[in-house]
Amino acid sequence: MFNTEKLFVIHYAEVGLKGKNRVFFEKKLVRNIKLSLRGTGYAEVKRLHDRIIVHLKQDTDIAEIEKRLRQVMGIAHFELVYRTEKDMSIIKDTALQLTESKVFETLKVETKRSDKTFPLTSPEISREVGGYLIQKTGVQADMRNPNLRLWIDISHNDAYIYTDKLQGIGGLPVGVSGKVLVMLSGGIDSPVAAWQMIKRGAKAIFIHFYSYPYTDKASLEKVIELTRILSESNYRSAIYLVPFADLQQIIVTETPAPFRVLLYRRMMTRIAQRVAALVEAEAIVTGESLAQVASQTLTNLRAIEAIADIPILRPLIGDDKADIIAKAEQIGTFEVSTLPHQDCCSLFVPKHPATHASVAELDKAEEGLDIGALVETAMNGIEKQIVSFSYENGN
Numbered sequence: 001m002f003n004t005e006k007l008f009v010i011h012y013a014e015v016g017l018k019g020k021n022r023v024f025f026e027k028k029l030v031r032n033i034k035l036s037l038r039g040t041g042y043a044e045v046k047r048l049h050d051r052i053i054v055h056l057k058q059d060t061d062i063a064e065i066e067k068r069l070r071q072v073m074g075i076a077h078f079e080l081v082y083r084t085e086k087d088m089s090i091i092k093d094t095a096l097q098l099t100e101s102k103v104f105e106t107l108k109v110e111t112k113r114s115d116k117t118f119p120l121t122s123p124e125i126s127r128e129v130g131g132y133l134i135q136k137t138g139v140q141a142d143m144r145n146p147n148l149r150l151w152i153d154i155s156h157n158d159a160y161i162y163t164d165k166l167q168g169i170g171g172l173p174v175g176v177s178g179k180v181l182v183m184l185s186g187g188i189d190s191p192v193a194a195w196q197m198i199k200r201g202a203k204a205i206f207i208h209f210y211s212y213p214y215t216d217k218a219s220l221e222k223v224i225e226l227t228r229i230l231s232e233s234n235y236r237s238a239i240y241l242v243p244f245a246d247l248q249q250i251i252v253t254e255t256p257a258p259f260r261v262l263l264y265r266r267m268m269t270r271i272a273q274r275v276a277a278l279v280e281a282e283a284i285v286t287g288e289s290l291a292q293v294a295s296q297t298l299t300n301l302r303a304i305e306a307i308a309d310i311p312i313l314r315p316l317i318g319d320d321k322a323d324i325i326a327k328a329e330q331i332g333t334f335e336v337s338t339l340p341h342q343d344c345c346s347l348f349v350p351k352h353p354a355t356h357a358s359v360a361e362l363d364k365a366e367e368g369l370d371i372g373a374l375v376e377t378a379m380n381g382i383e384k385q386i387v388s389f390s391y392e393n394g395n
């Protein structure tokens with residue numbers, strides 16, 4: 001006896017996915033789906049050639065699963081599907097049952113048939129099921145602009161029937177693109193930069209520089225909270241907290257005021273590079289956007305970057321502030337980012353910062369500093385924290 005089963009069918013964008021790559025990608029996606037669905041009481045997540053299936057239990061909270069799947073990076077779209085036997089009368093009854101909770105006046109049935117041995121063709125199946133529904137419910141057919149679309153998928157083993165295609169978030173499964181070290185301030189931009197990299201499949205590890213006791217502890221809590229929000233898509237996340245006050249003090253007393261912010265940035269980058277090597281991140285990510293502030297002119301970005309020997313990625317480089325803010329609101333970091341706080345880089349900022357510092361000028365400004373020792377001292381003061389995502393302790 002075949003029971004009709006409700007399950008989720010998940011699709012990913014397949015562009016360029018072949019052979020071993022594809023298996024790697026699918027396994028990561030399955031793993032991430034399992035992490036995201038912890039505590040929902042789903043029965044099983046399974047790979048099935050070009051799709052992933054989530055089997056449910058009797059008492060599974062379907063709405064909650066749908067809500068969580070919408071946020072999983074790498075899902076292009078998904079459906080809540082009724083799986084039935086490939087028998088026309090069962091298919092018709094299931095279709096009717098499925099449409100019962102829907103309010104609609106016009107209908108279109110669309111069929112895809114991968115099992116070519118099935119006795120009816122796709123148009124014949126659509127016509128027969130459509131005719132049955134029209135007769136039973138009194139609705140009309142509309143091939144162009146129906147209120148409701150019902151899809152039937154005749155696969156090798158079963159028939160799949162569903163009405164709503166649900167939009168996924170897109171992107172790639174977290175982890176398929178390697179690791180990046182994100183320089184996370186408490187501001188608006190860097191969390192958005194992190195999110196974009198996570199969406200492209202990079203696992204983010206975070207680093208934050210703080211100037212306690214010059215700045216208060218609230219800024220640290222803020223950054224941890226931002227990490228927590230990002231961990232909903234990045235999953236369990238590590239953040240490295242670097243004491244920066246002593247180093248800033250030295251820059252303030254030993255170097256010309258107009259270069260301060262740029263020299264803070266260079267020191268941060270040097271330390272970030274060390275941490276990147278430690279955690280095997282292949283790039284540093286920042287929230288910089290071209291010409292948004294004085295330190296972000298092309299000339300200054302170049303002068304900062306000159307000391308780096310791993311790539312510095314700036315996913316927001318071409319974005320307007322208004323667009324970055326809209327994105328921050330959408331991903332849920334804006335509110336936390338705009339809580340008042342003191343950033344270490346806003347300390348001791350000169351009235352007239354250099355807008356076009358050359359590499360040579362910064363090299364010269366740093367001549368009197370024992371850079372190796374300063375980096376070493378900062379490295380010795382680093383603390384690592386692990387930030388969990390909210391479903392981590394579900395089962």
Ligand code: ATP
Nearest residue numbers: 183184185187188189190207208209286287288345
């Ligand atoms: P954000 O909104 O991310 O703070 P911003 O536009 O305010 O960016 P800046 O403050 O100049 O720009 O910082 C540029 C980038 O440098 C940040 O996006 C972030 O990646 C990095 N950064 C700045 N301050 C810190 C910090 N205290 N710890 C870690 N990274 C930082």
Ligand code: MG
Nearest residue numbers: 185186187343
């Ligand atoms: Mg900032």
